[in-house]
Amino acid sequence: MHHYLTLLKKDLTQEFRTKEMLTSMGIYALLVLVVFGAALAQTASGFDILQMSGGLLWVLIVFTSLLGLNRSFAHEKENGCLEGVLLIPLDRSVIFLAKATSNLLFLFAVEVVTVPLFYFFFLTTTTPAASFWMIVAPLIVGTVGIAGIGTLLSTITINTRGRDVMLAVLFIPLVYPLLYACVSATTAAIIGSEGFMDVFAPALLLAGGYDIIMVLLSWVLYDFVISA
Amino acid sequence: MNDTKKAVRLPEAGGMWDKAAPFALLAGALLATLGFILTFTTAPLVLGATVNGVELIGDQMVSNKLLLSQKIFYFHVPVAIASMLALAFTAYYGVRFLMTKEARFDTCAKTATETALVFIICTMVSGELWTRFEWGVWWTWEPRLTTYLILMLLVIAYFILRNAIDDPERRASYAAVFGIITFVDVPICFMITRMIPSSVHPVVFRTDSGMSPDMLVPFLICFFGMILIAFGLYRLRFRQARLAERVALIKEHLED
Numbered sequence: 001m002h003h004y005l006t007l008l009k010k011d012l013t014q015e016f017r018t019k020e021m022l023t024s025m026g027i028y029a030l031l032v033l034v035v036f037g038a039a040l041a042q043t044a045s046g047f048d049i050l051q052m053s054g055g056l057l058w059v060l061i062v063f064t065s066l067l068g069l070n071r072s073f074a075h076e077k078e079n080g081c082l083e084g085v086l087l088i089p090l091d092r093s094v095i096f097l098a099k100a101t102s103n104l105l106f107l108f109a110v111e112v113v114t115v116p117l118f119y120f121f122f123l124t125t126t127t128p129a130a131s132f133w134m135i136v137a138p139l140i141v142g143t144v145g146i147a148g149i150g151t152l153l154s155t156i157t158i159n160t161r162g163r164d165v166m167l168a169v170l171f172i173p174l175v176y177p178l179l180y181a182c183v184s185a186t187t188a189a190i191i192g193s194e195g196f197m198d199v200f201a202p203a204l205l206l207a208g209g210y211d212i213i214m215v216l217l218s219w220v221l222y223d224f225v226i227s228a
Numbered sequence: 229m230n231d232t233k234k235a236v237r238l239p240e241a242g243g244m245w246d247k248a249a250p251f252a253l254l255a256g257a258l259l260a261t262l263g264f265i266l267t268f269t270t271a272p273l274v275l276g277a278t279v280n281g282v283e284l285i286g287d288q289m290v291s292n293k294l295l296l297s298q299k300i301f302y303f304h305v306p307v308a309i310a311s312m313l314a315l316a317f318t319a320y321y322g323v324r325f326l327m328t329k330e331a332r333f334d335t336c337a338k339t340a341t342e343t344a345l346v347f348i349i350c351t352m353v354s355g356e357l358w359t360r361f362e363w364g365v366w367w368t369w370e371p372r373l374t375t376y377l378i379l380m381l382l383v384i385a386y387f388i389l390r391n392a393i394d395d396p397e398r399r400a401s402y403a404a405v406f407g408i409i410t411f412v413d414v415p416i417c418f419m420i421t422r423m424i425p426s427s428v429h430p431v432v433f434r435t436d437s438g439m440s441p442d443m444l445v446p447f448l449i450c451f452f453g454m455i456l457i458a459f460g461l462y463r464l465r466f467r468q469a470r471l472a473e474r475v476a477l478i479k480e481h482l483e484d
Contacts, residue, residue: 152409156402160392169388173381174409177416180374213412221405224326 003090007098012105014075021071021106029064029114033121036060040122049122054135054187057118058179061142062172064114065107069150070167072103073158086226096151096222100215104147111139129192134200138189141207142182148215149174155225178214181207238332241470249463256456260306263450267302270442302447304354306454308376311347312414314340314458315383319411322404334400335473337407339466341386343458348380375417382410 015021036056040049076082085095115135150171157166185203188196321337324330355373360366367373386406393399 149409152405156389156405159398159402160389161394162392166389166392169385170406173378173385176378177375177413214409217409217412221326221408224401225405 003088003094004098004101007085007095008101011098011102015102015106018075020075021068022109024071025064025068025106025110026113028067029060029110030117032060032063033114033117037121049126050128050191051187053118053122053128054190055183056122057115057135057186058142058183060114060118061107061111061139062146062175062179064110065143065146065150066168066171068106068110069103069154069171070157070164072099072106072151073154077158082226092223092226093219095226096219099155100147100151100218103151104143107143107147111143115139123190128190129196131189131192131196134189135186137204138182138185138207141204141211142178145178145207145211145214146175148211148218152218152222152225155222174214178207178210181210236328236330238330239336239466240332241467246463246467249460249467251460252456253460253464256453256458256460259453259456260450261453263302263446263448263453266446266449267299270446300354300358302450304351304358305447306451307347307354308351309451310454310458311344311351312418313455314344314347314462315379315407315411315414317462318344318386318407322407325400325404329397331396331400334396334403335469336466337404338390339462339469341383341407342465343462345380345383345387346461347454347458348376348383351376352380371420372417375413375420379410379413379417382413386410 073082076085153170153174154167157163157170160166181203185200185207188199188203317340318337321333321340325333325337355376356366359368359373386403389406390399390403393402
């Protein structure tokens with residue numbers, strides 16, 4: 001527990017000093033939103049943005065988190081920090097938990113900015129359902145899963161050739177079931193039609209189950225990855 | 229092999245299993261062929277989808293047509309099951325590798341994944357042909373199709389990952405971990421047609437209204453044929469990989 005807090009504090013301090021991940025992720029997310037604007041500019045006026053917004057939002061989150069996860073181990077590697085951490089006699093899974101938590105916090109921080117921005121750019125012209133606030137639940141569940149698997153995979157890819165592409169190649173198929181469940185839950189909450197809970201609750205349950213399995217597996221297997 | 233490692237029995241090429249491999253391959257091919265012949269001779273044409281379990285296809289009752297295209301089922305399902313079995317072995321050998329750190333298990337896992345990829349591609353091709361004929365589209369984002377596509381992408385990613393790492397031990401560890409995580413998608417893929425009932429993909433393994441004996445016998449023959457083919461391919465490939473490893477080792481010794 002003590003080690004966990006120290007490691008977490010190290011990551012947070014480093015981020016607050018350099019602001020490397022947060023700024024790059026934030027600007028990247030903004031740029032993706034601009035690309036969405038261009039992509040949707042030619043759509044017909046009667047086009048139902050509500051139907052698509054759940055998917056678009058998750059596209060934004062997946063690509064932004066890919067960028068962030070790529071960075072999360074880069075500076076550890078560059079500064080030889082990882083070797084230092086590995087010298088400490090502690091359970092390796094603690095490193096996983098600390099790293100996953102810091103990734104999670106950064107992803108949340110970016111989402112806190114980007115989701116309102118997304119709303120501002122795309123959803124002010126229409127009226128989302130009253131249940132709009134419930135997208136918080138899939139956002140939290142999805143981000144936990146992304147941070148968990150992403151931490152394991154970014155540790156793997158840091159030692160491979162062409163690591164940026166490699167992370168995408170491994171990450172996107174693995175996270176697909178989670179993405180699918182989160183998109184359906186988010187879309188259900190945004191549209192909020194009659195009986196949307198019938199879609200929302202099972203999808204959220206599926207995402208939660210996937211989270212638990214994947215985070216547990218990543219946690220167990222992390223030792224083999226980081227010491228290899 | 230030194231004495232301390234004696235406790236772990238390593239799979240090795242050249243034993244009785246390898247002697248059996250060509251015969252297994254031959255027997256598998258014969259069995260599968262026999263199964264396909266039976267499929268076209270004894271198994272009845274499926275009346276719509278009543279035997280196979282789908283009542284509704286695109287909100288339409290499909291029961292007034294004899295589906296000759298259903299014959300592909302005798303190839304598609306055995307091949308799909310064989311691919312999933314091979315992936316189970318990938319995960320199993322991955323676990324064994326992580327426990328023992330023996331490079332041999334990594335070779336096994338890699339060979340199993342290669343076998344899986346062959347069968348996955350067969351499943352995909354036969355499945356696409358069938359969906360084109362039966363659903364009228366080459367591809368649809370239906371849950372079973374999607375999860376299986378993801379499985380294929382994961383297996384391809386497994387090989388891309390292997391190619392991107394030079395250090396053998398690190399490559400083996402990462403591949404083992406990734407193989408184990410990949411396996412999570414296998415039960416999801418297998419169960420998805422049951423979890424999402426609206427799925428158009430037929431549910432085959434059920435207890436209520438399964439196949440008639442006329443269909444079950446050719447199916448089982450094809451199924452065991454495919455398993456034997458998978459086993460034969462695995463052993464032959466494993467033997468080849470092992471011999472290559474040994475040649476590399478001998479070359480290294482000669483150079484010293």
